[in-house]
Amino acid sequence: xxxxxxxxxxVKANKRFLAVLMVSVTGYGIALxxxxxxxxxxxxxxxxxxTIILVAFVLAMRSLPPELRDRTGGKYRVxxxxxxxxxxxxxxxxxxFAMGARTAVPVSLQFPQLAYEGGGGLNVVNVTLVDxxxxxxxxxISVLALAATGVASxxxxxxxxxxLRASASVAEGTVGRYRGVDPGTRDGAALAISRKFASAxxxxxxxxxxxxxxxxxxxxxxxxxxxxxxxxxxxSLYLLLAGHNLPxxxxxxxxxxxxxxxxxxxxGGRFEPAGGxxxxxxxxxxxxPGPGCLVRRGAPVAGRPGVPVRHHPGVAARxxxxxxxxxxxxxxxxxxxGSGPGAGRAAQPRRRx
Amino acid sequence: xxVNLTLLIVMGALYACxxxxxxxxxxxxxxxxxxxxxxxxxxxxLATGGYAGxxxxxxxxxxxxxxxxxxxxxxxxxxxxxxxxxxxxxxGIIYRTWVLARQxxxxxxxxxxxxxxxxxxxxxxxxxxxxxxxxxxxxxxxxDGRDVSDRRASGAAADQAVxxxxxxxxxxxxxxxxxxxxxxxxxxxxxxxxxxxxxxx
Numbered sequence: 001x002x003x004x005x006x007x008x009x010x011v012k013a014n015k016r017f018l019a020v021l022m023v024s025v026t027g028y029g030i031a032l033x034x035x036x037x038x039x040x041x042x043x044x045x046x047x048x049x050x051t052i053i054l055v056a057f058v059l060a061m062r063s064l065p066p067e068l069r070d071r072t073g074g075k076y077r078v079x080x081x082x083x084x085x086x087x088x089x090x091x092x093x094x095x096x097f098a099m100g101a102r103t104a105v106p107v108s109l110q111f112p113q114l115a116y117e118g119g120g121g122l123n124v125v126n127v128t129l130v131d132x133x134x135x136x137x138x139x140x141i142s143v144l145a146l147a148a149t150g151v152a153s154x155x156x157x158x159x160x161x162x163x164l165r166a167s168a169s170v171a172e173g174t175v176g177r178y179r180g181v182d183p184g185t186r187d188g189a190a191l192a193i194s195r196k197f198a199s200a201x202x203x204x205x206x207x208x209x210x211x212x213x214x215x216x217x218x219x220x221x222x223x224x225x226x227x228x229x230x231x232x233x234x235x236s237l238y239l240l241l242a243g244h245n246l247p248x249x250x251x252x253x254x255x256x257x258x259x260x261x262x263x264x265x266x267x268g269g270r271f272e273p274a275g276g277x278x279x280x281x282x283x284x285x286x287x288x289p290g291p292g293c294l295v296r297r298g299a300p301v302a303g304r305p306g307v308p309v310r311h312h313p314g315v316a317a318r319x320x321x322x323x324x325x326x327x328x329x330x331x332x333x334x335x336x337x338g339s340g341p342g343a344g345r346a347a348q349p350r351r352r353x
Numbered sequence: 354x355x356v357n358l359t360l361l362i363v364m365g366a367l368y369a370c371x372x373x374x375x376x377x378x379x380x381x382x383x384x385x386x387x388x389x390x391x392x393x394x395x396x397x398x399l400a401t402g403g404y405a406g407x408x409x410x411x412x413x414x415x416x417x418x419x420x421x422x423x424x425x426x427x428x429x430x431x432x433x434x435x436x437x438x439x440x441x442x443x444x445g446i447i448y449r450t451w452v453l454a455r456q457x458x459x460x461x462x463x464x465x466x467x468x469x470x471x472x473x474x475x476x477x478x479x480x481x482x483x484x485x486x487x488x489x490x491x492x493x494x495x496x497d498g499r500d501v502s503d504r505r506a507s508g509a510a511a512d513q514a515v516x517x518x519x520x521x522x523x524x525x526x527x528x529x530x531x532x533x534x535x536x537x538x539x540x541x542x543x544x545x546x547x548x549x550x551x552x553x554x
Contacts, residue, residue, distance in 0.1 A: 033396070
């Protein structure tokens, strides 16, 4: 019932952030439904996807106005309610009748046996994805690659984003300095204190942390990032490799890795992910579907003898993971591009970049 | 096949809210409605798997019916991924619209409205081709000042019906005598009004 309440609140919300949050509530609620229904893979993936989407929304909303104005007037409101409720009721009855009309034995009754004997895996859902319905998954990967390309072309407004320097060449504490704060005010005093303490000459917790202006850094966030980043990457690798027999899989693993990178970005600013292998990540979407295609057609690329590669979700999953990471990488770019000298932003106090 | 009614009711509510939001002008709300629709569809697919069962992790001594149906789960996994991609794409569109145009809602397309208001018929382009396309008018005058076609009609078909049907053709949705149509073809004729597309210039 929380899902329904969340959906209704999302309809009523006047603030953009509230509406996004309420939709996230429905998403997490549905993850719970998946878990209760006996679908741990779905619950895991839905949870991660909702988190990523929420983070992406928050990052994108830094450049969007907070209010959701210009509601469509009351003239069409009743019509919209009627259409919406009518559609919902129709779908409920269509589902009831469709399922009442099912008489044949479901085809998926053979899937567990097929997955174990043909696919050599215990997790029936993941083996279904990478083996029994492999072409379906190939199309899915293609959609992801297309979307990544589309997002890339949409968010690079002023350039291709490939001029990002290495963090070593950026002067210390220059990213996102507050400007124009009156030193006489309370904010100005806080700023002066934070700058006074910024000259500690010691190793940074994360690589690009020193490029941030001191008033934007959070030592707790940086330390925590340093501590959990590698654990998250290892966990994503575990999910990637365990997906054959246990809940997990390439997409969940890729999302976890993406979340880890997102945390690094949030803590270290725009130069943090560029300190890694930005160019490689950027290329990943390009050659992503290629290996997936080969794998799906059963070409023996690599792998232990006796276990065909196409039965190994890791190979297909790695491709997906690359693409997901690519998407996140694009989001970073999206956000930091949005912090340029825009008309709307100039008036707002600038937040962490 | 059993149906989980609770799931279906939640699904219906999500569908209703999603459709309501997607009919809004604000692009962010449209995106949120799209996400709600995707969630509702996931629930619909999940509901086709029947009641809750064991997680589909294979063990040899479990009969296949005890698992929750793995096929809908695989479909939902695909659906989650694709709706994630669509959401990212829409978010990119919203971001770009805002950065470039400072707009977050769908504007009325004035040009589209204008095109919708103009009738689809354009007299200059869409009229049916007249029956006679030669340079010479249909009504040719003989040496005695009378219409040649009349004379031929009176000579050859004198014994036919007196009220010979006038040669008509359809132009511009109207049926008109061929002579009038031919007159319209002449340059400078006054009975061709300016078309809505600005043919008057």
